[in-house]
Amino acid sequence: MFFRPSITFLAALLLWSSLLPTADALSKDVLVAIFAHPDDETTVAPLLAHYGNQGAEVYVICVTSGQQGTAFTSIPAGPLLGAAREAELTTACASYGIHPPRLLQEQDGQLASYTPAQITTIKQNVRTFLISVGATVLVTFGPEGFTGHTDHITVGNLVTELIDAWYAEPNPVLAPQKLYYSMFPQSLYPSLPVSLQFFVPVPDAEATTFFDAISGVAQAQAGVDAYVTQFPPSVMTDIKDFMGNIQQGQIPLRLVRTKNGMLYANEASVFDNVVGVSVGGAAAAATFLLLVSAGCRRAKNKGDATS
């Protein structure tokens, strides 16, 4: 005896398959880096480009416009410089092969003195964006802020607080699944050119994984060239040499939060252990069971289920 599907059952199966999330939606590889200033993302740019090359959706949220970054430019501090730096970040993201940046346009150099209400607004804006793109994995600053800049530290803190509060909700179904901190590894400090020795080294052992992002190095180096207001040519060369010859695409990250509570080490990809959004999957599965049930009942009633 065997099951001979009825026309009704086959139609139901066809309908069900059309309701299933696509393979892309199921994989949900959406990486969002959240930093304070245009050019901060260069610290993990090979990683962003690498996962873009792998087919992931990759975004940068930039909290301020870098309006105070006048060290190497004659553009005065303020909105003009902010606009120039936003344009530089947009150009850099195009070089990385990732989405245009989400610009929150807060004030450079002032985040540490923002009121709790202002920080809450930033968190809400970040959360809204993360939901809108279906973010699954986040990267932000750790407590040392990569360079010790107070804006960096404030951004890392507010992102961490946002995730902690989100995970504490009864049903955080849309919350990203993993949060990583960037870091500069102690072992590379002796190799740093003098122009970059303001990085704050973190012991290598704090990295849960050094991710292989070699495929993104050339795009990351191209992105550095966008920052003409921030890096004189000699510093651009130093950064690109560091990326290519010293760091060689090995990007250390610290996995500090996961929605399932597991902190994994030695991962192959930041998307390891990321699962598809359960709401769509559960709805499709429920629809399937209902339709199969209906098809089987109809087949049984007609007496044509076996032969």
Ligand SMILES: [Zn+2]
């Ligand atoms: Zn910065």
